[in-house]
Amino acid sequence: MTPASTVLALSGGVGGAKLALGLERVLPAGELAVLVNTGDDFTHLGLRICPDLDTLLYTLGGVVHTGQGWGRADESFGFMEELRRQGGPDWFLLGDRDLVLHVERTRRLAAGERLTVLMAEFAQRFGVRSRLLPMSDTPVATLLDTEAGELEFQHYFVRLRCTPQVRALRFAGAAQARPTDELLNVLHSKALQAVILCPSNPYLSIDPILAVPGMRAALRASGVPIIAVSPLIGGRAVKGPTAKIMQELGIEASPASIASHYAGLIDGLVLDHADAAHAEALAMPVLCTDTLMSTLADRERVAAAALELATALSRSRARSRA
Amino acid sequence: MTPASTVLALSGGVGGAKLALGLERVLPAGELAVLVNTGDDFTHLGLRICPDLDTLLYTLGGVVHTGQGWGRADESFGFMEELRRQGGPDWFLLGDRDLVLHVERTRRLAAGERLTVLMAEFAQRFGVRSRLLPMSDTPVATLLDTEAGELEFQHYFVRLRCTPQVRALRFAGAAQARPTDELLNVLHSKALQAVILCPSNPYLSIDPILAVPGMRAALRASGVPIIAVSPLIGGRAVKGPTAKIMQELGIEASPASIASHYAGLIDGLVLDHADAAHAEALAMPVLCTDTLMSTLADRERVAAAALELATALSRSRARSRA
Numbered sequence: 121m122t123p124a125s126t127v128l129a130l131s132g133g134v135g136g137a138k139l140a141l142g143l144e145r146v147l148p149a150g151e152l153a154v155l156v157n158t159g160d161d162f163t164h165l166g167l168r169i170c171p172d173l174d175t176l177l178y179t180l181g182g183v184v185h186t187g188q189g190w191g192r193a194d195e196s197f198g199f200m201e202e203l204r205r206q207g208g209p210d211w212f213l214l215g216d217r218d219l220v221l222h223v224e225r226t227r228r229l230a231a232g233e234r235l236t237v238l239m240a241e242f243a244q245r246f247g248v249r250s251r252l253l254p255m256s257d258t259p260v261a262t263l264l265d266t267e268a269g270e271l272e273f274q275h276y277f278v279r280l281r282c283t284p285q286v287r288a289l290r291f292a293g294a295a296q297a298r299p300t301d302e303l304l305n306v307l308h309s310k311a312l313q314a315v316i317l318c319p320s321n322p323y324l325s326i327d328p329i330l331a332v333p334g335m336r337a338a339l340r341a342s343g344v345p346i347i348a349v350s351p352l353i354g355g356r357a358v359k360g361p362t363a364k365i366m367q368e369l370g371i372e373a374s375p376a377s378i379a380s381h382y383a384g385l386i387d388g389l390v391l392d393h394a395d396a397a398h399a400e401a402l403a404m405p406v407l408c409t410d411t412l413m414s415t416l417a418d419r420e421r422v423a424a425a426a427l428e429l430a431t432a433l434s435r436s437r438a439r440s441r442a
Numbered sequence: 443m444t445p446a447s448t449v450l451a452l453s454g455g456v457g458g459a460k461l462a463l464g465l466e467r468v469l470p471a472g473e474l475a476v477l478v479n480t481g482d483d484f485t486h487l488g489l490r491i492c493p494d495l496d497t498l499l500y501t502l503g504g505v506v507h508t509g510q511g512w513g514r515a516d517e518s519f520g521f522m523e524e525l526r527r528q529g530g531p532d533w534f535l536l537g538d539r540d541l542v543l544h545v546e547r548t549r550r551l552a553a554g555e556r557l558t559v560l561m562a563e564f565a566q567r568f569g570v571r572s573r574l575l576p577m578s579d580t581p582v583a584t585l586l587d588t589e590a591g592e593l594e595f596q597h598y599f600v601r602l603r604c605t606p607q608v609r610a611l612r613f614a615g616a617a618q619a620r621p622t623d624e625l626l627n628v629l630h631s632k633a634l635q636a637v638i639l640c641p642s643n644p645y646l647s648i649d650p651i652l653a654v655p656g657m658r659a660a661l662r663a664s665g666v667p668i669i670a671v672s673p674l675i676g677g678r679a680v681k682g683p684t685a686k687i688m689q690e691l692g693i694e695a696s697p698a699s700i701a702s703h704y705a706g707l708i709d710g711l712v713l714d715h716a717d718a719a720h721a722e723a724l725a726m727p728v729l730c731t732d733t734l735m736s737t738l739a740d741r742e743r744v745a746a747a748a749l750e751l752a753t754a755l756s757r758s759r760a761r762s763r764a
Binding site for chain 2: 165166167195196197198199201202203206207208215216217219220223224226227230245
């Protein structure tokens with residue numbers, strides 16, 4: 121029997137998965153649930169692909185290519201080589217082993233199975249101890265309004281390498297999406313102690329999750345401290361286009377902007393030491409640590425910091441109620 | 443511009459592909475058209491797989507695994523290894539490179555494209571000079587009534603290795619199938635000189651083609667000699683369950699049975715020297731050669747023999763008309 125989840129992490133792909141792995145390692149086995157962005161999901165070559173869910177699956181399943189942070193370490197590319205030879209679209213890398221998930225997911229979703237159920241089964245196959253929860257069982261697509269026209273996420277992110285200037289984002293299908301029963305069970309459980317927003321891109325990876333109607337309210341209604349880990353270090357993103365997009369949207373790449381973006385949702389923010397000077401100006405509790413997650417020890421340290429801030433806030437609430 | 447087809451070969455998979463290759467090599471470039479059984483086609487893991495068409499594609503495209511006669515020589519099996527590791531069905535071997543065709547075919551057929559158009563494009567990609575014509579653009583499934591219940595072809599042939607005793611066969615969907623315009627163009631063309639039934643299994647590989655309504659009549663209406671190459675050598679099949687099935691269906695595994703099976707359709711039969719003694723008893727012209735096709739030279743020899751018999755029959759007809 122799986123223990124009840126004590127921590128729920130909201131995550132996009134690579135960066136979020138790093139913190140999720142840290143959380144899994146510092147928590148007792150099975151106590152982590154990860155609520156994963158599916159706005160990046162797309163249909164490619166007729167196959168349904170869920171990049172962020174699979175990155176979590178491979179990371180927590182111990183088979184991820186640690187150098188790149190996504191895909192599998194033990195991968196081969198016969199399919200891709202042949203696709204390229206035949207003149208097929210080769211901008212999205214699909215490993216031979218990776219394809220097993222896409223093929224089975226495509227077939228079973230078409231047969232009416234829920235993504236949540238499917239991912240739970242995949243997680244079990246890969247020996248993942250944490251719960252992997254898609255943000256929605258119905259498709260939501262992150263679309264970017266750019267100077268190059270409206271782009272599906274993977275076309276912007278992978279094919280065009282985040283080059284086009286972004287003017288706005290929308291989440292097609294979000295209005296029809298709903299928090300799943302599996303997520304609501306986690307949020308309603310008395311066991312839950314904290315919600316952690318991973319240092320994923322707030323606009324591309326966390327906003328799609330929050331765009332699901334009822335999601336913000338459900339997270340708040342859990343009553344536990346909600347802590348975000350800032351994706352910025354000294355005004356720059358560790359990886360990906362967070363800072364670039366903030367600039368294009370006319371937002372300063374600073375901790376204040378992150379705090380403001382998550383205003384009304386989060387109770388505290390974990391910052392990098394490089395941003396410590398910003399802490400006092402923020403109207404919320406802050407904990408500073410080194411947030412760069414290169415090693416496993418880094419991931420555990422950042423995870424512990426986020427949990428420490430959540431625990432401190434819980435205690436302070438308990439005191440104020442007393 | 444592709445030359446008009448002078449020869450049409452009817453073929454199943456491995457055995458038929460051997461003769462098709464021989465025909466291609468002895469004919470001027472581009473003059474061969476191959477009408478291929480699609481009764482073996484099936485949907486596996488949600489993917490549409492056409493084993494006989496792909497065997498022809500790989501054989502005539504020069505990438506076939508010559509040792510096994512199907513699949514590719516330059517194949518890898520990362521997908522299969524991972525599918526097996528995850529507990530998926532591993533009885534049907536799918537190579538990583540092979541998957542490119544299945545994935546694209548599945549997507550494009552679902553989008554409403556015709557199999558004939560798709561295979562013509564695949565053939566072009568693989569540099570195949572001959573025309574590859576599916577027997578039908580609509581699905582036809584060869585189903586075997588066996589002691590183990592009714593079985594789809596690949597379940598009988600690959601999963602159960604032809605072990606169950608066969609009581610009868612039927613071709614589901616055949617009533618809705620039609621000869622394609624592409625085939626009818628070949629058959630109506632004045633360039634056509636001969637139709638050759640490859641030494642494929644008459645019951646499993648050629649009968650599905652002939653089960654398409656209008657097919658027999660269209661073949662006969664072409665007016666050219668129709669020659670079958672017997673799949674038996676001394677009462678035994680070179681490969682596959684031809685002799686076993688004939689026995690189970692209560693048919694003697696002899697040239698007379700093959701001639702009788704194709705009665706009303708064929709004008710002549712190519713037999714192995716081992717069966718030469720049967721020739722006189724057959725009520726049709728016969729040519730004997732060594733029909734075992736181990737080497738490329740063997741394939742060319744059998745192809746030349748079939749064409750020689752067709753030519754002889756054409757001349758004799760011309761004489762009788764004169």
